Amino acid sequence: NAGVMQNPRHLVRRRGQEARLRCSPMKGHSHVYWYRQLPEEGLKFMVYLQKENIIDESGMPKERFSAEFPKEGPSILRIQQVVRGDSAAYFCASSTLSDVSYNEQFFGPGTRLTVL
Amino acid sequence: GENVEQHPSTLSVQEGDSAVIKCTYSDSASNYFPWYKQELGKRPQLIIDIRSNVGEKKDQRIAVTLNKTAKHFSLHITETQPEDSAVYFCAATDSNTGGFKTIFGAGTRLFVKA
Numbered sequence: 679n680a681g682v683m684q685n686p687r688h689l690v691r692r693r694g695q696e697a698r699l700r701c702s703p704m705k706g707h708s709h710v711y712w713y714r715q716l717p718e719e720g721l722k723f724m725v726y727l728q729k730e731n732i733i734d735e736s737g738m739p740k741e742r743f744s745a746e747f748p749k750e751g752p753s754i755l756r757i758q759q760v761v762r763g764d765s766a767a768y769f770c771a772s773s774t775l776s777d778v779s780y781n782e783q784f785f786g787p788g789t790r791l792t793v794l
Numbered sequence: 795g796e797n798v799e800q801h802p803s804t805l806s807v808q809e810g811d812s813a814v815i816k817c818t819y820s821d822s823a824s825n826y827f828p829w830y831k832q833e834l835g836k837r838p839q840l841i842i843d844i845r846s847n848v849g850e851k852k853d854q855r856i857a858v859t860l861n862k863t864a865k866h867f868s869l870h871i872t873e874t875q876p877e878d879s880a881v882y883f884c885a886a887t888d889s890n891t892g893g894f895k896t897i898f899g900a901g902t903r904l905f906v907k908a
Contacts, residue, residue, distance in 0.1 A: 720883060720900040734895050769837065781889065785837040
């Protein structure tokens with residue numbers, strides 16, 4: 679059973695370009711979470727999704743950022759018109775719903791975004 | 795909004811000594827408290843967790859305690875080893891409302907000196 683997959687692992691963009699980050703959850707997991715980690719800092723919650731639904735996006739910036747988790751395919755975190763401040767590691771995690779009370783989140787390897 | 799405070803931000807111990815990391819949370823509805831270890835350049839990995847109906851949990855050299863009244867929880871590592879050196883994150887989750895939003899602490903960088 680493969681773990682959480684993220685690609686690309688490293689992404690370089692120039693200011694104003696778009697960044698697309700992909701996350702494939704573990705097999706059987708129906709929940710995906712996206713976090714942003716700045717250098718030397720903690721994990722900041724961005725968004726929590728189930729298949730075809732955004733459950734909680736309270737951590738997402740109101741502009742330029744969007745996320746989806748379609749019925750088929752990976753979850754996508756999209757950043758439009760990137761700025762230098764978007765440079766960070768973006769981690770996704772997934773969990774199952776087998777126990778509605780508690781959810782261990784399994785993390786992917788992260789995508790390190792650098793904006794030039 | 796929800797908040798998780800974590801202390802200390804940096805901790806340096808001698809090999810064999812114990813290390814204690816403390817966290818407090820603001821959302822009284824939080825009912826699940828995982829701890830993650832992140833080595834340099836790698837993904838966070840769960841090392842232990844505790845649920846709100848339990849006061850203490852132990853797994854070999856690692857233990858976690860929870861005080862729901864005070865909204866405190868702590869990680870204890872005994873007989874530390876150099877390979878314990880990493881950043882440790884506490885987190886709090888409220889799953890009662892049907893969501894699983896997890897708030898992380900800022901992390902503690904642990905150095906274990908040989």
